[in-house]
Amino acid sequence: xxxxxxxxxxxxxxxxxxxxxxxxxxxxxxxxxxxxxxxxxxxxxxxxxxxxxxxxxxxxxxxxxxxxxxxxxxxxxxxxxxxxxxxxxxxxxxxxxxxxxxxxxxxxxxxxxxxxxxxxxxxxxxxxxxxxxxxxxxxxxxxxxxxxxxxxxxxxxxxxxxxxxxxxxxxxxxxxxxxxxxxxxxxxxxxxxxxxxxxxxxxxxxxxxxxxxxxxxxxxxxxxxxxxxxxxxxxxxxxxxxxxxxxxxxxxxxxxxxxxxxxxxxxxxxxxxxxxxxxxxxxxxxxxxxxxxxxxxxxxxxxxxxxxxxxxxxxxxxxxxxxxxxxxxxxxxxxxxxxxxxxxxxxxxxxxxxxxxxxxxxxxxxxxxxxxxxxxxxxxxxxxxxxxxxxxxxxxxxxxxxxxxxxxxxxxxxxxxxxxxxxxxxxxxxxxxxxxxxxxxxxxxxxxxxxxxxxxxxxxxxxxxxxxxxxxxxxxxxxxxxxxxxxxxxxxxxxxxxxxxxxxxxxxxxxxxxxxxxxxxxxxxxxxxxxxxxxxxxxxxxxxxxxxxxxxxxxxxxxxxxxxxxxxxxxxxxxxxxxxxxxxxxxxxxxxxxxxxxxxxxxxxxxxxxxxxxxxxxxxxxxxxxxxxxxxxxxxxxxxxxxxxxxxxxxxxxxxxxxxxxxxxxxxxxxxxxxxxxxxxxxxxxxxxxxxx
Numbered sequence: 001x002x003x004x005x006x007x008x009x010x011x012x013x014x015x016x017x018x019x020x021x022x023x024x025x026x027x028x029x030x031x032x033x034x035x036x037x038x039x040x041x042x043x044x045x046x047x048x049x050x051x052x053x054x055x056x057x058x059x060x061x062x063x064x065x066x067x068x069x070x071x072x073x074x075x076x077x078x079x080x081x082x083x084x085x086x087x088x089x090x091x092x093x094x095x096x097x098x099x100x101x102x103x104x105x106x107x108x109x110x111x112x113x114x115x116x117x118x119x120x121x122x123x124x125x126x127x128x129x130x131x132x133x134x135x136x137x138x139x140x141x142x143x144x145x146x147x148x149x150x151x152x153x154x155x156x157x158x159x160x161x162x163x164x165x166x167x168x169x170x171x172x173x174x175x176x177x178x179x180x181x182x183x184x185x186x187x188x189x190x191x192x193x194x195x196x197x198x199x200x201x202x203x204x205x206x207x208x209x210x211x212x213x214x215x216x217x218x219x220x221x222x223x224x225x226x227x228x229x230x231x232x233x234x235x236x237x238x239x240x241x242x243x244x245x246x247x248x249x250x251x252x253x254x255x256x257x258x259x260x261x262x263x264x265x266x267x268x269x270x271x272x273x274x275x276x277x278x279x280x281x282x283x284x285x286x287x288x289x290x291x292x293x294x295x296x297x298x299x300x301x302x303x304x305x306x307x308x309x310x311x312x313x314x315x316x317x318x319x320x321x322x323x324x325x326x327x328x329x330x331x332x333x334x335x336x337x338x339x340x341x342x343x344x345x346x347x348x349x350x351x352x353x354x355x356x357x358x359x360x361x362x363x364x365x366x367x368x369x370x371x372x373x374x375x376x377x378x379x380x381x382x383x384x385x386x387x388x389x390x391x392x393x394x395x396x397x398x399x400x401x402x403x404x405x406x407x408x409x410x411x412x413x414x415x416x417x418x419x420x421x422x423x424x425x426x427x428x429x430x431x432x433x434x435x436x437x438x439x440x441x442x443x444x445x446x447x448x449x450x451x452x453x454x455x456x457x458x459x460x461x462x463x464x465x466x467x468x469x470x471x472x473x474x475x476x477x478x479x480x481x482x483x484x485x486x487x488x489x490x491x492x493x494x495x496x497x498x499x500x501x502x503x504x505x506x507x508x509x510x511x512x513x514x515x516x517x518x519x520x521x522x523x524x525x526x527x528x529x530x531x532x533x534x535x536x537x538x539x540x541x542x543x544x545x546x547x548x549x550x551x552x553x554x555x556x557x558x559x560x561x562x563x564x565x566x567x568x569x570x571x572x573x574x575x576x577x578x579x580x581x582x583x584x585x586x587x588x589x590x591x592x593x594x595x596x597x598x599x600x601x602x603x604x605x606x607x608x609x610x611x612x613x614x615x616x617x618x619x620x621x622x623x624x625x626x627x628x629x630x631x632x633x634x635x636x637x638x639x640x641x642x643x644x645x646x647x648x649x650x651x652x653x654x655x656x657x658x659x660x661x662x663x664x665x666x667x668x669x670x671x672x673x674x675x676x677x678x679x680x681x682x683x684x685x686x687x688x689x690x691x692x693x
Contacts, residue, residue, distance in 0.1 A: 008084030104178030119146030286335035398427030402443035429455035476541030492549030506550035543686030
């Protein structure tokens with residue numbers, strides 16, 4: 001379709017026309033035409049843009065978004081009417097908000113129905129390839145509320161498919177945004193029979209649903225077993241995470257006492273090659289197919305069922321081991337907006353634009369998903385539901401959650417709890433400027449409007465480990481931190497609303513996949529720091545983490561001084577940077593045992609897992625420090641117990657005044673049972689004393 005100029009449908013009564021100056025004159029007229037209609041347009045505004053003139057024209061008739069229209073000027077120069085800003089109007093949302101949960105495929109042995117939402121498409125074709133490789137193209141029919149549908153009779157199990165969509169002048173190929181199975185590297189989707197998914201054999205482990213009772217352990221499927229130091233046979237794969245290995249993999253996690261693992265992205269992402277698995281590396285924060293498991297971790301990414309069943313089996317095995325499974329999700333951006341299915345199907349709808357019509361990229365990834373729009377929100381909710389029902393996911397960690405809107409996040413939380421009351425939601429609530437009004441942004445500054453959702457507490461990281469982007473030493477590296485800040489962090493950042501209203505909202509962490517590991521940060525700040533001192537400091541950091549109110553979060557390998565060789569942002573660094581070196585587990589077994597004991601102590605004494613600020617205020621106090629020491633003492637009293645915790649970050653000899661009748665239950669390194677009125681401490685660590693009252 002030849003166009004001499006450009007025209008865009010920017011509203012139900014607004015067309016924007018850009019005319020080259022060579023076509024322009026003082027008597028410009030435009031009509032909008034197709035085989036059924038001829039509508040005269042009224043010019044309401046013109047603007048000289050230099051090489052072209054911009055005309056804003058009103059429409060005084062009804063037009064149909066799934067129909068072809070041409071704009072003609074008085075000389076019969078023509079332009080295909082393209083989809084413009086109309087997709088971001090309130091009326092568009094009102095007219096085309098589709099609330100049924102049947103988009104994608106609906107399979108049976110007798111037929112399969114394909115449904116796609118695109119109010120602005122002019123034509124949609126299904127490209128269908130049978131088991132013999134025979135290809136055919138079949139038209140979908142427009143129904144209502146933007147939905148196109150097609151039912152194909154016969155058993156299509158294992159057939160490949162994708163779409164050809166024409167929104168403007170030309171067809172574009174698109175995969176199904178609602179797909180649940182994929183060929184390698186996302187070339188095609190598969191029709192699959194859900195009855196062929198491997199069944200779950202084990203019930204979910206019991207969990208109170210109180211976030212403060214959780215101990216979260218973050219890991220990457222590939223990183224955990226890809227190293228030559230791992231004894232796993234299925235290195236870097238879903239299957240590798242379930243192998244029965246001594247002091248490694250699932251057994252190591254279970255032995256520590258972890259309640260929840262957090263899998264770094266396992267939805268289908270880009271930045272890797274699913275066939276040539278060692279060619280590229282990526283953490284996975286490059287969403288491509290939200291409801292399809294990643295094929296990079298699969299033994300056979302071209303098999304319609306392999307990645308699905310391998311992930312289901314993994315989760316089932318962790319449930320059998322008493323460990324729940326949380327999933328890292330990225331609904332704030334996609335890897336490539338230009339090739340992402342939604343942009344090809346409904347251009348401009350699913351992403352944010354500023355008031356000048358320029359695409360935003362606050363995420364730093366080239367685009368921001370408009371989670372506040374009804375169909376984007378519905379897609380996220382549908383996706384969450386899919387992962388919980390199909391994969392028995394127990395919780396969700398939201399990447400860059402501060403970019404999403406509060407309404408969507410609260411609906412996510414309500415949905416998650418309606419499916420599993422013990423599941424929970426948390427995320428990165430960073431304060432990030434975006435096009436949403438400030439009061440609608442789901443960052444930690446608005447946590448009072450989303451009280452059941454937790455946030456990563458970067459203040460905890462900065463004060464305990466040290467400055468992520470500065471040379472400031474944290475408390476756990478021997479730095480000076482005020483008594484007030486240590487008290488607020490120890491009490492879940494909730495007393496005096498230091499950050500949150502209750503400790504369930506605070507995900508306490510020292511390291512995660514982002515930024516330096518504790519070991520690497522220690523080396524960056526003091527390259528001459530001996531290994532033994534780093535270990536002592538790391539033990540202090542883990543102690544403060546596990547004994548503080550709130551939700552402890554551990555990065556895989558943190559318990560044995562994991563290093564990424566000094567790389568601060570390893571999102572696409574090779575395996576030799578990101579892989580876990582399991583020889584470190586044996587080398588630093590004493591640190592591993594310390595963490596194991598600390599987790600057991602946390603689980604044993606409810607005073608370390610208080611849920612309400614009122615209880616914390618009543619039961620936890622800080623003892624004023626002497627000017628001669630940086631050691632800080634907390635006293636926890638209640639539930640017929642009194643616990644004294646001393647956190648010491650120096651190597652000077654110090655006599656800790658436990659008091660009469662107290663027993664030392666953690667001596668800075670291990671769990672113990674020593675009757676001590678005083679305790680001589682000479683290195684960093686946590687020293688815990690208990691008295692029954």
